[in-house]
Structures are given as structure tokens and as C-alpha cells.
Amino acid sequence: MVKTVSRSLAACLFCVVWGVHVNASEMVNSEAAEAYLQPQSQWPPKHSDAAEDVAPVPLPVKLDDYLVQLGKVLFHDKGLSGDSSVSCASCHQADIHFADHSKLSPGVQGRLGKRTTPMLRLVGLWEILFWDARIDTLEALIEQPLTDPLEMDNTVEAAVTYITSQAKYVEAFTIAYGDDAITWPRAAQAIAEFMRSIPSPERPFDLFMQAVKMEDFTQAEDVLSKQEREGLHLFRTKAGCVQCHSGALFSDQRLHNTGLTYYGRRFEDLGHFNISGKPEDVGKFRTPSLRYLSERNHFMHNGLFDDLLGIVRMYAHGGSRPKPRGEQVNDPLFPKTTDLLQPFDLSKEEEQALLAFLRTL
Numbered sequence: 001m002v003k004t005v006s007r008s009l010a011a012c013l014f015c016v017v018w019g020v021h022v023n024a025s026e027m028v029n030s031e032a033a034e035a036y037l038q039p040q041s042q043w044p045p046k047h048s049d050a051a052e053d054v055a056p057v058p059l060p061v062k063l064d065d066y067l068v069q070l071g072k073v074l075f076h077d078k079g080l081s082g083d084s085s086v087s088c089a090s091c092h093q094a095d096i097h098f099a100d101h102s103k104l105s106p107g108v109q110g111r112l113g114k115r116t117t118p119m120l121r122l123v124g125l126w127e128i129l130f131w132d133a134r135i136d137t138l139e140a141l142i143e144q145p146l147t148d149p150l151e152m153d154n155t156v157e158a159a160v161t162y163i164t165s166q167a168k169y170v171e172a173f174t175i176a177y178g179d180d181a182i183t184w185p186r187a188a189q190a191i192a193e194f195m196r197s198i199p200s201p202e203r204p205f206d207l208f209m210q211a212v213k214m215e216d217f218t219q220a221e222d223v224l225s226k227q228e229r230e231g232l233h234l235f236r237t238k239a240g241c242v243q244c245h246s247g248a249l250f251s252d253q254r255l256h257n258t259g260l261t262y263y264g265r266r267f268e269d270l271g272h273f274n275i276s277g278k279p280e281d282v283g284k285f286r287t288p289s290l291r292y293l294s295e296r297n298h299f300m301h302n303g304l305f306d307d308l309l310g311i312v313r314m315y316a317h318g319g320s321r322p323k324p325r326g327e328q329v330n331d332p333l334f335p336k337t338t339d340l341l342q343p344f345d346l347s348k349e350e351e352q353a354l355l356a357f358l359r360t361l
């Protein structure tokens with residue numbers, strides 16, 4: 001931070017002395033872009049409040065193929081829902097990274113919930129699940145969409161009865177488990193194993209990280225353009241994104257209030273407060289992954305955002321900071337936006353560089 005300031009000062013002095021028009025921040029950033037063509041240990045230091053740095057997707061873990069096959073069929077089976085109209089795949093669609101093309105996904109009889117469907121790529125890396133982190137294992141989670149009246153509106157018993165009635169499942173359970181006992185924990189385990197098997201195709205950022213690790217900087221320069229490397233630099237430094245969006249998922253797996261509670265308004269969502277009941281958790285949501293971001297089309301827990309530039313500008317203003325009005329001044333539940341979000345200046349070129357970097361994820 002200090003270094004950037006002193007460098008841009010130096011650049012400005014330079015343009016005053018020589019009487020030429022040089023965009024100081026652009027100059028600083030293009031130097032920075034070069035600094036990423038070095039081993040990661042020599043990159044410019046990341047934001048001082050960031051615990052972790054950016055990371056490539058890890059190698060796939062070894063899975064049980066028979067369980068994956070069984071789980072895949074269950075995941076796509078509408079027979080698991082109360083009126084046989086909706087499967088997991090109705091909302092988690094393969095062609096959009098297992099998220100949904102719609103902001104809100106219709107469950108049985110077109111019923112709509114309040115939150116947008118997260119993508120399922122890299123889902124095995126999460127230690128906390130759902131937008132409000134209300135559960136922490138995939139196996140335990142599956143019962144929730146199954147029984148949610150707005151999603152599949154079924155019961156575990158009815159789902160097991162349905163599965164047992166299908167000859168194809170009796171055979172598949174026998175192949176996967178060695179006997180034909182059909183139980184909910186077994187079905188849930190298979191569906192979880194299928195979700196963990198969803199591939200996470202490498203993105204330009206991952207190829208860049210591999211090239212950096214191999215110290216093949218010609219290759220690194222090929223896979224991430226100068227503009228994209230400038231964006232990486234901004235992401236790790238003055239824009240402060242890496243404080244929360246870090247690791248392979250580009251999430252710190254923590255909860256933050258970024259000011260999108262819509263407190264007292266139509267789209268109000270109290271986030272983790274609904275689980276913990278603690279006032280400090282009002283409006284806290286899990287940091288979402290930024291992977292495959294530019295190929296998804298609506299963002300945030302409520303899916304109300306569709307413009308990445310708009311999101312970047314909101315962050316540059318220090319995030320959304322609603323002010324309490326009238327009686328809200330004394331309301332202990334009035335949401336407080338995290339202090340980790342602080343305003344920063346971003347030129348038009350820098351905005352484009354940051355967006356270009358986000359598209360490599």
C-alpha cells in the first residue's frame with residue numbers, strides 16, 4: 001500500500017518535471033503486471049489484512065465410481081420430489097456450472113424461494129454450506145432441498161419408498177454397497193459423492209499458476225495478458241478483494257456483512273442471524289466463490305445483481321452502507337457493514353483490468 005502510494009507520487013513528479021501526460025496508476029500497474037512473472041514468493045505483498053493468497057484448483061480427489069453413478073441418477077430423478085416434477089438438476093443445471101439460468105429457481109408447483117441457486121463446481125471444497133452457512137457436510141445438507149416445501153416438498157420416508165420401488169435402484173444399490181438395503185443415509189452419500197465428482201475445468205488463472213510454479217514465465221505471459229495480471233495485482237492489493245476472496249475457491253469460507261441485508265425492506269434477508277440469533281450476525285453471508293463467475297449471470301445471495309462492473313464500483317465506494325432511519329437508530333439488529341470494506345480509487349483502466357482478471361477465474 002505504502003509502496004504503491006510512494007510509487008504513484010514518484011510517477012506524478014516525473015510527469016510534472018518532464019511536462020508529459022503520463023497516467024501514474026497505469027504506469028504503476030504495468031510495472032506490477034511484470035512483477036507477477038516471477039516465483040509467487042517474489043510477488044508484491046498481498047493486502048495486509050488478507051490471511052490467505054489466491055490459489056489454483058487442487059487435483060481431483062479419488063472417488064467411488066459406483067457411488068458416483070448411483071448418485072448421478074438420483075440427482076437427476078424427479079421421482080424424488082413430492083409431486084415428481086422437480087429434481088436436483090432442475091435447479092442445479094450442468095450447462096451453467098450447476099447453478100440456474102434464473103435468479104430464483106422454481107421448486108414444485110413453481111414455488112419460489114428467496115435465494116439464488118449456488119453453482120456446484122468445487123462444492124467438495126466447502127467446509128460450510130449454503131449462503132448462510134447453516135450446515136457443514138454435503139451428506140447432511142441433501143435432506144434440506146428434499147423436504148423444503150419451496151423446493152422438492154417431499155419426506156425422507158416417501159423418497160426411500162420411491163427409490164425402493166424402482167428395480168434400477170435395487171440393482172444400483174447392490175452394485176454400490178454389496179447388498180440391496182436402501183436407506184436414506186446411503187442415498188444421500190451417493191448424491192454427495194456425485195456432487196464431489198463434478199469436474200472443475202482449469203481456467204486461464206490455473207494455467208498461469210501452473211506456469212509460475214514451473215518457472216516457465218513465457219508460458220505464464222501467454223496465458224494471462226498484461227491487463228489480466230494488472231487485475232490480479234489490484235485484486236491482491238488496493239482493491240482488497242483477497243481479504244475475503246482467497247484460496248482455490250476464492251472464498252475465505254467465512255461470513256461477512258457486505259451491506260446487502262435490505263433491512264426492513266422487501267428483499268430483507270437476515271443471513272446467518274436466522275441460525276445463530278446473535279445480533280452481530282444480522283446480514284452476514286458466506287463469501288461466495290468467484291470461480292466461473294463471468295459465465296454465470298446473476299450474483300449475491302438474492303441474485304439481484306447482474307453487472308460485474310456495478311459490483312466492482314460498489315466495492316470501490318467501500319461497499320453498501322445503509323444508514324438507519326427514524327426508530328432504526330436505536331435498533332440493536334440494524335445491520336452493520338464490515339470494516340474490511342474501505343473505499344479505494346479505481347481508474348477506468350483499472351476497473352477493466354480487475355474485470356479482465358475476474359474473467360480468468
Ligand code: HEC
Nearest residue numbers: 087088091105106107115116117118129130131132145151
Ligand atoms: C428449487 C430449486 C432447488 C432444488 C430442487 C435443489 N436445490 Fe440445491 N440449492 C438451491 C438454492 C436456492 C440453494 C441456496 C439456498 C441457501 O443458501 O439458503 C441451494 C443450495 C445447495 C447446495 C449448497 C451449495 C453451496 O455452495 O453451499 C447444495 C450442495 C445443493 N443445493 C444441492 C442440492 C441437491 C443435492 C438437491 C437435490 C436433492 C438440490 N440441491 C435441489 C436450489 C435448489
Ligand code: HEC
Nearest residue numbers: 239240241243244256260285286287288299300301315340
Ligand atoms: C469483507 C469481505 C469481502 C471483500 C473484501 C470482498 N468481498 Fe466480494 N463478497 C463477499 C461476500 C460476503 C459476498 C456475498 C454477499 C451477499 O450475497 O450478500 C460477496 C460477493 C461477491 C460477488 C458475487 C459473487 C456471486 O457468486 O454471487 C462478487 C462478484 C464479488 N464479491 C467480487 C468482489 C471483488 C471484485 C472484490 C474486491 C473489489 C470483493 N468482492 C471484495 C465478501 C467480500
